[in-house]
Amino acid sequence: MVRTFAPLALLLLLAPPAVGSAPAILVVSPAAADSLLVCGVATRGLPGGSSVETLRSGLPSALVFGFSLLDASGRTVGGSRAEVRIEPDLWEDLFLVKTPMYSTRLRSVDDVRGFLGNLGGLPVLPLERLARDASYRLRVRLAVYALAPSEVRRSRDRLTGGGELRDPDRREVSVGLNSLLKFFLGKEDEEPWEAEALSPLFRRRDLPRFEEPPAAPRPEKPALDSEGP
Amino acid sequence: MRRRLLTILAAATWGAVLALPAPAAPVSGAASPARTLVLERIELEGNTRTGLATVLDRIDLRPGEPLRIDRLETAAEDLRRTRLFREVAIHTRPGSAPGRVVAVFRVRENRPHLRLGAGYEDLSGWYLIPLEFNLDNLTGRGEALSLATRFGYRVSGLVLNLRSSSAAAKRSFWMARLRAEEQSRIYFDDGIEINHPVSRGGLDLGFGIPLGRRVLLETTLSFEGVEPDSSATVYRDREILGRSRGAAVPFAELPASIRADLGRRNQTRLALALQGEARRGTGLEARGLRGRIHLEGVLSDEANFVRATVDGRAYLPLGDGLQAAAHLRGGVVSVEAPFYERSYLGGLYTVRGYPSQSLSPPGGDRGMAAASVELRTAWIGPAADPRVTGLLFLDAGWAGGDGAVDLKDTAVGIGYGIRVRVPWVRRIGLDVGVPLSSSPVDESFHLNFGLGWTY
Numbered sequence: 001m002v003r004t005f006a007p008l009a010l011l012l013l014l015a016p017p018a019v020g021s022a023p024a025i026l027v028v029s030p031a032a033a034d035s036l037l038v039c040g041v042a043t044r045g046l047p048g049g050s051s052v053e054t055l056r057s058g059l060p061s062a063l064v065f066g067f068s069l070l071d072a073s074g075r076t077v078g079g080s081r082a083e084v085r086i087e088p089d090l091w092e093d094l095f096l097v098k099t100p101m102y103s104t105r106l107r108s109v110d111d112v113r114g115f116l117g118n119l120g121g122l123p124v125l126p127l128e129r130l131a132r133d134a135s136y137r138l139r140v141r142l143a144v145y146a147l148a149p150s151e152v153r154r155s156r157d158r159l160t161g162g163g164e165l166r167d168p169d170r171r172e173v174s175v176g177l178n179s180l181l182k183f184f185l186g187k188e189d190e191e192p193w194e195a196e197a198l199s200p201l202f203r204r205r206d207l208p209r210f211e212e213p214p215a216a217p218r219p220e221k222p223a224l225d226s227e228g229p
Numbered sequence: 230m231r232r233r234l235l236t237i238l239a240a241a242t243w244g245a246v247l248a249l250p251a252p253a254a255p256v257s258g259a260a261s262p263a264r265t266l267v268l269e270r271i272e273l274e275g276n277t278r279t280g281l282a283t284v285l286d287r288i289d290l291r292p293g294e295p296l297r298i299d300r301l302e303t304a305a306e307d308l309r310r311t312r313l314f315r316e317v318a319i320h321t322r323p324g325s326a327p328g329r330v331v332a333v334f335r336v337r338e339n340r341p342h343l344r345l346g347a348g349y350e351d352l353s354g355w356y357l358i359p360l361e362f363n364l365d366n367l368t369g370r371g372e373a374l375s376l377a378t379r380f381g382y383r384v385s386g387l388v389l390n391l392r393s394s395s396a397a398a399k400r401s402f403w404m405a406r407l408r409a410e411e412q413s414r415i416y417f418d419d420g421i422e423i424n425h426p427v428s429r430g431g432l433d434l435g436f437g438i439p440l441g442r443r444v445l446l447e448t449t450l451s452f453e454g455v456e457p458d459s460s461a462t463v464y465r466d467r468e469i470l471g472r473s474r475g476a477a478v479p480f481a482e483l484p485a486s487i488r489a490d491l492g493r494r495n496q497t498r499l500a501l502a503l504q505g506e507a508r509r510g511t512g513l514e515a516r517g518l519r520g521r522i523h524l525e526g527v528l529s530d531e532a533n534f535v536r537a538t539v540d541g542r543a544y545l546p547l548g549d550g551l552q553a554a555a556h557l558r559g560g561v562v563s564v565e566a567p568f569y570e571r572s573y574l575g576g577l578y579t580v581r582g583y584p585s586q587s588l589s590p591p592g593g594d595r596g597m598a599a600a601s602v603e604l605r606t607a608w609i610g611p612a613a614d615p616r617v618t619g620l621l622f623l624d625a626g627w628a629g630g631d632g633a634v635d636l637k638d639t640a641v642g643i644g645y646g647i648r649v650r651v652p653w654v655r656r657i658g659l660d661v662g663v664p665l666s667s668s669p670v671d672e673s674f675h676l677n678f679g680l681g682w683t684y
Binding site for chain 1: 315318324328342504521578652
């Protein structure tokens with residue numbers, strides 16, 4: 001436990017102030033939680049300026065973490081995504097932060113900043129997917145949605161119906177040459193990744209156990225309470 | 230009979246226009262009316278030539294209205310679809326009082342760019358758009374300007390399109406289109422598939438105005454020249470009949486109904502269309518009705534004619550990723566219309582299980598009606614935007630050369646299909662249709678590849 005979170009705490013102490021800086025992932029710490037490989041990440045610059053404005057206006061913001069499990073040679077052997085959603089309640093003066101494993105109610109944007117600076121327990125993969133003695137790394141990427149997408153993202157072809165009705169016997173699609181080139185050059189992704197980091201090499205049998213989020217720098221007003229998954 | 234059928238079709242389509250949509254579920258955390266967030270104003274960042282008014286014309290958000298995330302997302306998506314911007318991001322700011330919100334769209338404007346594309350048309354089959362040059366939004370007022378080529382086995386042409394706003398705009402618009410194209414019209418003559426080239430080119434001028442949020446009224450004035458070739462070719466091998474692909478079909482061997490329509494015609498067309506959209510939700514969660522009524526009169530140096538078509542569609546989610554969908558369409562055209570202006574039955578968009586246009590005589594039909602029901606299920610992915618969808622369908626169609634529709638000649642096709650979501654194209658599909666009535670070709674089933682949903 002101490003071995004896992006000591007570098008996080010050290011980096012958090014040394015990290016420059018979050019306000020106004022670009023989002024970054026400082027440390028990636030794999031751990032085990034029951035039958036899951038989970039990941040802790042120390043971050044900087046979250047929530048960003050646009051996210052803070054959105055939260056203060058009463059609308060939710062979100063982070064998406066993309067995980068890739070790499071073997072010792074750097075080949076991707078698995079992956080997943082996890083969303084952290086921050087939902088403000090202007091009238092109760094609260095922020096509900098939902099991670100895939102737990103949720104927390106916080107009192108202020110500073111509390112949210114402290115919480116996001118040191119996130120733990122983001123689920124990655126079932127542990128059984130990892131060989132017991134093989135070495136792995138985790139690559140973590142971060143996308144920031146200043147305004148969180150609604151629970152079900154809207155389909156991009158939702159409103160294409162006008163053309164179908166106008167010409168019911170015809171369907172046509174086109175794509176910009178730039179998008180096509182980006183795709184073939186591997187520069188187009190589903191998420192707008194803004195930061196990326198790699199964990200040190202680790203083995204399944206050496207993984208520390210994840211129990212609960214480590215103590216972040218304490219805000220002046222304590223968090224109200226935490227809820228289980 | 231014809232009047233009764235038209236009454237039913239018109240009622241279905243007017244139902245689409247007038248029906249109220251199902252209420253959408255609230256997305257934001259606001260629980261009671263007193264706690265509703267309200268949009269105070271809209272701001273635009275990153276723009277160099279596009280004004281805020283151009284953006285407001287293209288989104289369905291107005292200051293003073295209650296604010297929900299899904300409406301903000303829809304607005305951002307509407308802006309992306311305009312092709313005015315390369316990127317559109319959205320966030321919000323606190324307004325002048327708690328609960329009042331400022332929506333901020335951060336954009337990167339599009340530059341002149343090239344596009345590639347593809348399409349499928351029932352008449353012309355598959356075609357490529359190897360080059361489309363876009364010069365959208367040059368003045369910052371949101372106009373769409375493009376020059377596109379398209380080439381396929383049965384079509385080739387060039388289209389210059391100028392529109393006061395993109396097709397995604399929900400406000401009034403004007404458009405001008407200059408086109409020159411050669412299409413191969415396919416018709417069946419005694420079981421032989423004939424490929425008849427028809428050249429047409431002209432100028433279309435259009436104007437559209439929304440009548441409320443769900444109804445659009447469009448009018449188009451077209452001036453065009455049309456010239457079918459004086460001969461045709463065999464489109465597919467029919468060795469049993471001693472005809473092979475590419476063999477010439479000279480003027481004297483063309484069907485009489487085709488020969489009567491040969492020669493160049495100059496046509497002036499005035500069209501009026503009313504389109505209604507009362508559909509909510511996405512993918513297999515979509516619910517509601519849509520429809521279109523289209524009327525046109527054509528003045529020609531040979532003979533004048535009129536045409537009317539109706540198209541109505543209904544969608545009903547049944548839960549667990551299941552959706553029922555129905556489509557009803559029909560049309561009539563006056564007897565003076567030449568073969569290339571008439572209806573042809575059979576194929577992906579009318580009755581599956583039969584080749585395109587195979588259920589009509591060479592000279593086409595004056596009256597046509599088609600009905601279809603589909604049961605769709607999400608196999609992979611969420612119902613709102615499934616990656617793989619399976620479907621069962623039942624199609625039926627009626628057509629009549631003299632404009633009357635005889636139910637005894639109902640063509641019925643039944644079958645199953647699949648839709649797969651892929652990048653850019655959104656959805657490609659394959660349908661396997663089994664003809665349950667007589668077919669002009671000897672097939673136990675017919676395959677149809679297509680783009681997107683059938684309806």
